[in-house]
Amino acid sequence: MTEALLETRDVHVSFPGRKGTVARAVDGVDLEVRAGEVLALVGESGCGKTTLARTILGLERPVRGEVRFRGAPLAYDNASLRRYRRQVQMVFQDPSGSLNPRQTIYEAVAEGLRIQKVEGDEAARVADALARAGLRPAERFMPLYPYEVSGGQRQRVVIAGAMVLQPELLVADEPVSSLDASVRGEILQLMLRLVQDTGVAILVVTHDLGLAWNIADRVAVMYLGRIVEQGTTEELLDDPRHPYTRALLSVVPEIERMTPQILQGEAPDPTRIPSGCRFHPRCPLVSSGETERLGIEARCVGDDPILHGVADAAAGSGHVAACHAVG
Amino acid sequence: MSAAPQPAAPLLSVRDLHVTYRSQTGGVPAVRGVSFDLAAGETLGLAGESGCGKSTMAGALLRLLPRGTTVTGQVLLAGEDVLTMKPGRLRAVRWTEASIVFQGALHTLNPVHRIGRQMAEPIQVHDAAIGAREARRRIEELLEVVGLPARRADDYPHQLSGGQRQRVLIALALACNPRLLIADEPTTALDVMVQAQVLQLLEDLQKELGLAVIFITHDLSTLSSACRRLAIMYAGRIVEDGPSREVFREAAHPYTEALSAAFPIIGDPRFRMQPSGLGGDPPDPRQVPSGCPFHPRCPVAEPRCTTTDVELWPTGRPGHAAACVRVLDRGQS
Numbered sequence: 162m163t164e165a166l167l168e169t170r171d172v173h174v175s176f177p178g179r180k181g182t183v184a185r186a187v188d189g190v191d192l193e194v195r196a197g198e199v200l201a202l203v204g205e206s207g208c209g210k211t212t213l214a215r216t217i218l219g220l221e222r223p224v225r226g227e228v229r230f231r232g233a234p235l236a237y238d239n240a241s242l243r244r245y246r247r248q249v250q251m252v253f254q255d256p257s258g259s260l261n262p263r264q265t266i267y268e269a270v271a272e273g274l275r276i277q278k279v280e281g282d283e284a285a286r287v288a289d290a291l292a293r294a295g296l297r298p299a300e301r302f303m304p305l306y307p308y309e310v311s312g313g314q315r316q317r318v319v320i321a322g323a324m325v326l327q328p329e330l331l332v333a334d335e336p337v338s339s340l341d342a343s344v345r346g347e348i349l350q351l352m353l354r355l356v357q358d359t360g361v362a363i364l365v366v367t368h369d370l371g372l373a374w375n376i377a378d379r380v381a382v383m384y385l386g387r388i389v390e391q392g393t394t395e396e397l398l399d400d401p402r403h404p405y406t407r408a409l410l411s412v413v414p415e416i417e418r419m420t421p422q423i424l425q426g427e428a429p430d431p432t433r434i435p436s437g438c439r440f441h442p443r444c445p446l447v448s449s450g451e452t453e454r455l456g457i458e459a460r461c462v463g464d465d466p467i468l469h470g471v472a473d474a475a476a477g478s479g480h481v482a483a484c485h486a487v488g
Numbered sequence: 489m490s491a492a493p494q495p496a497a498p499l500l501s502v503r504d505l506h507v508t509y510r511s512q513t514g515g516v517p518a519v520r521g522v523s524f525d526l527a528a529g530e531t532l533g534l535a536g537e538s539g540c541g542k543s544t545m546a547g548a549l550l551r552l553l554p555r556g557t558t559v560t561g562q563v564l565l566a567g568e569d570v571l572t573m574k575p576g577r578l579r580a581v582r583w584t585e586a587s588i589v590f591q592g593a594l595h596t597l598n599p600v601h602r603i604g605r606q607m608a609e610p611i612q613v614h615d616a617a618i619g620a621r622e623a624r625r626r627i628e629e630l631l632e633v634v635g636l637p638a639r640r641a642d643d644y645p646h647q648l649s650g651g652q653r654q655r656v657l658i659a660l661a662l663a664c665n666p667r668l669l670i671a672d673e674p675t676t677a678l679d680v681m682v683q684a685q686v687l688q689l690l691e692d693l694q695k696e697l698g699l700a701v702i703f704i705t706h707d708l709s710t711l712s713s714a715c716r717r718l719a720i721m722y723a724g725r726i727v728e729d730g731p732s733r734e735v736f737r738e739a740a741h742p743y744t745e746a747l748s749a750a751f752p753i754i755g756d757p758r759f760r761m762q763p764s765g766l767g768g769d770p771p772d773p774r775q776v777p778s779g780c781p782f783h784p785r786c787p788v789a790e791p792r793c794t795t796t797d798v799e800l801w802p803t804g805r806p807g808h809a810a811a812c813v814r815v816l817d818r819g820q821s
Contacts, residue, residue, distance in 0.1 A: 205679045311769045341537045342706055342750040346765025353761065368680055371709075371752040375763040398754050412684035414713035415753050423684045 164232075165193035166362050167217060167249070167330055171226035174209075174216050182432040186212040188386030189226070191468075194330060199356060199363045201377035201394070203370060203409070209386040209431065210366045214332050217364065218251055230330075247277050250323035252333040256315035260307040266291070267303035270322045277326060286325055293358070294321035295351055313344035317351065324355060331355075334366045349376050370413055374398060379479070382406045385439045386431055388468065392480035402471050403482045404446050437462040438485065446486050460485045497567060498525035499667060499700050500549070500586075505561035507541070507548050507724075515558070516773050518544040520724035522561075528667060529698040533711030533732060535747070536721035537770045542704050545721070546670050549702075550582055565668070583610050583664035589657050591673035596657060597645040603631075603656055604641030610663045630659040634689060651682035658689065662697075669693075672704045687714050709751040712736035717807070720744045723771050723781035726800060730808030740803045740810035743782045780813070788814070 174187040186209045194200050204210045215221045217228055219235055219242050228235045235245065250273075253259045260269055270287045279286070291299035294317040307315055316336065323331055333352070337345040353376050355361055365377065373380045373394055380398065381391040382405065390403040401407045411419040424443045429435070441447050441461045452458045460466075466483040474480035507519035519541045526532055536542050547553045549563055551570060563570040565585055573581065590596060598606055607627045612618055618626070628638035634655040645653060654674060661669055671690065675683040691714060694701050703715055711718055711732065718732040720743065728741040739745040746766040752759035768785040771777055777784050783793040793813060800809040801816050809815075 205681055313769070342708065343537055343747055343766035346750045346763045347767065348765075349763030350765060353763065370754055371759075374754045374759060375752050376761065395760070409680065410754070412680060413754060414709045415751065421684060421688075423688060424681050425685075 164196070165229075166196040166231065167194040167364075168192070168229040169213070169217065169223075169226065170229065172213070172216060172223045172228065173225040174212050174221050174223050178432040184431040185386050185434055186431050187216060187223070188431075188434065190383075190386070190388055192381060192388060192391075194362050194364050196329065197356060197360045197362050198378045199352070199365060199376050201373035201380045202364060202366045202383060203368065203373060203380055204383035205368060205409075207431070208383045210383050211334055213383070214251075214334050214364065214366045218249060218332055219245055243277070247326050248328050249330045249332065250326060250328040252316075252319055252323050252331060252336050254335040255339045256312065256319045257307065257339075259319055260315060262307055264306075265303065266296075266305050266307070266310070266318050269307070269318055270325050273322055273326050279326070287321075290321040290325035291318075293324060293355065294318070295347075296321065311344075312340055313347060316340060316344075316348055320348075320351065320355075324359070324361070327359065328361060331361055331363045332366070333363060335368070336365065337372065338367070338369070346375075352376060370398065370410060371415075382409070385429060385434055387439065387483065389440065389484070390480075390482040391468070392474065393478045396475050396478035396480050400474075400480075402480070402487045403440075403484045404444050404486070405440050406482075408445060437464055438466050438483075440484075452486060455486060457485045499528040499530075499566060500526040501562070501564040502549070503562040503564070505545065505548060505563065506559070507544050507553065508558040509544075509554070510556040510558075513774070517776075518724055518773055519548065520776070522721075522724075522726055524719065524726065524729065526668070526700055526702065528700055529694070530717065531694055531701045531703065531715040533715035533718045534702060534704045534721060535706060535708050535711055535718065537706065537747075539770050539773070540721040541724040541773075542721050543672055546588065546672050546702065546704055549670060550586060550588055551578060552588070580614065583614050583666065585666055586668035586670065587661040587664070587666045588670040588672065589654075589661045589674050591676050597653060599645050601644070602641065603643050603645065603648070607641070607656075607660055607663060610660070614664050626663070630662055631656075633662065633693070634659040635685075649682075651678055651685060654678060654682075654686055655689065658686075658693075662693070665697075666699070668700045668702070670702045670704070673706075674703075675710070676705060676707075683710070690714065707751075708736055708748055720747065723776050724773060725781075725811065727782070727812075728810040729800060730803070730805070730810075734805065734808055740808065740815050741782075741812045742786050742788050742814075744810075746785075746787070780811070 169190050169192045172187055172190045176184045176186060178184040190213055202210050216223055222237060267287055270290055271283055274283055288299040291302055296302045296317050337348050352363060377394045380394050381388050384405050390406045401410055408422040408424050411422040422445055435442050438461045446452050447461055452461050466485050468481040468483045471480045471482050472488045503523050505519055505522045509516040509518055522545055534542050548559050559571055604627050608623045611623050611626055627641050631638050631640055636655055675686050693699055705711060715732050718735040719726045719729040722743050728735055728744045736748050739748055749764035771781055779794040779796050783789045796813055798811045798813050798816055800811045802809050803815050
């Protein structure tokens with residue numbers, strides 16, 4: 162077993178909701194990111210995946226549980242967080258929103274070096290980061306402003322700004338969802354190349370299972386604040402066990418071997434997490450009577466399932482699921 | 489799955505459509521000669537990168553473009569040219585013959601009016617004889633058609649989720665029984681599962697009401713499963729048109745091929761750890777490259793591509809055409 166680079170242990174994050182309610186956005190997550198791997202965190206909007214990513218970056222503090230980096234729990238004083246961000250960097254969804262329109266590309270990439278007071282040749286580091294991000298010749302891009310380059314190039318600038326500090330972990334929240342399909346592949350290729358060349362690990366938050374198939378070593382599926390299934394990408398996408406993962410996969414247009422299982426309603430409300438298995442009100446196994454036939458319906462409604470290894474999983478796949486119907 | 493036998497006159501017939509926007513630095517040709525036919529009840533998917541002209545073309549079909557935009561060619565809707573219609577006729581046609589659903593359901597509805605009131609407006613404007621009670625009945629019926637409970641008519645937009653608002657917009661577009669629905673990125677802002685629900689709804693409507701649908705999005709994989717026919721646009725023109733499975737996975741145009749490869753097939757080893765994209769950027773409409781406008785980005789471009797501009801040409805397979813010199817060669821050999 163490879164040592165975990167980053168680990169969340171029973172992390173809970175909640176926010177005050179309307180009328181005194183509490184939204185349990187992250188509701189007990191154990192997750193680990195290993196050095197040099199790409200882990201995809203997949204789920205619908207409102208499932209808590211972005212909150213979990215923010216918590217991993219130290220932008221939210223867990224109300225319970227802890228985030229550990231290289232075995233040490235995260236400290237939340239300013240100096241520690243600044244040191245931490247040298248190792249863990251973020252790439253946001255919309256490159257236009259994360260770049261300052263009045264800053265040149267050079268300034269945007271150099272900013273992290275200045276905040277971290279990195280010694281040495283700033284210009285050389287910026288040039289190297291831009292070149293690695295595929296913006297060559299770097300000198301041509303340095304004096305330009307964000308509006309002078311295309312959307313795909315802007316996302317490369319954002320990635321260069323994150324990589325200039327040579328972090329060990331990159332957290333990317335929907336890094337390509339605002340980009341055209343043609344550009345998307347190029348950015349994903351870049352991310353894979355960075356992993357190969359620098360050994361950085363990437364936690365990519367996405368709703369897109371195709372993206373996971375394209376770049377991720379492992380996939381974790383999140384539903385209403387919990388990881389409900391996890392495993393290597395091949396194993397999880399070829400042989401999904403949790404009914405939620407199965408439903409998500411069945412509505413991907415290209416997958417014809419599965420009958421589309423369209424769940425009714427939208428992702429439910431984190432201020433009112435259902436009893437028992439949090440998925441049971443939308444679960445196709447419950448509505449089809451399958452759980453009743455199996456005699457487990459009372460457990461689905463009453464017992465909160467925990468992640469357990471699934472039967473007949475491929476060796477080393479680490480395939481786990483939180484479902485009473487999965488053996 | 490192949491194209492249905494063509495009836496005598498198509499519902500929509502677009503001929504040599506050109507759209508040029510006005511800008512401070514001169515005209516910007518966004519659509520540069522688009523022609524296609526759409527039969528009643530047919531579903532056409534229209535795809536391409538941002539800036540390829542697909543939304544402009546949709547707007548031109550119902551003359552919904554900014555003042556000062558030059559539109560030439562013909563848009564025959566049930567035989568009548570939309571581009572030369574008098575304003576009164578155009579207003580009628582816009583709801584009763586063809587209607588459009590835009591992306592961004594969150595901003596299209598008026599936040600201070602109840603859903604029912606917003607839906608009553610087009611119904612009563614287009615048929616003055618309809619009383620309030622009759623309009624209400626029609627609204628409830630429409631909401632049920634799109635899978636919403638009739639009582640939602642009393643809600644304000646903020647009380648609905650994104651998916652529900654998108655359903656309201658579709659109901660609104662259906663208010664006056666149009667024969668053609670143009671859906672411009674109707675699911676882009678929605679979640680995967682909600683997106684699947686809305687797509688299912690569009691498919692049911694098309695079957696039950698015999699609606700013709702033009703479905704515009706950059707998401708080729710969604711289109712190929714939702715539409716039988718697919719047209720790909722590049723630099724203001726249609727560069728490939730044909731049965732959707734064929735266009736998506738056995739493309740005749742190198743642009744379509746590159747675009748399709750960006751949508752991985754989950755479980756297919758060819759895509760595993762192999763993200764695929766297309767280098768370069770779409771051309772600036774003010775400086776469209778000579779010859780085939782795709783040649784600077786084309787992986788198989790030849791010297792003659794810089795000078796030869798090819799129009800849509802039959803590939804030899806039924807109902808399938810592409811604008812590439814290689815298709816032309818194959819036809820002649």
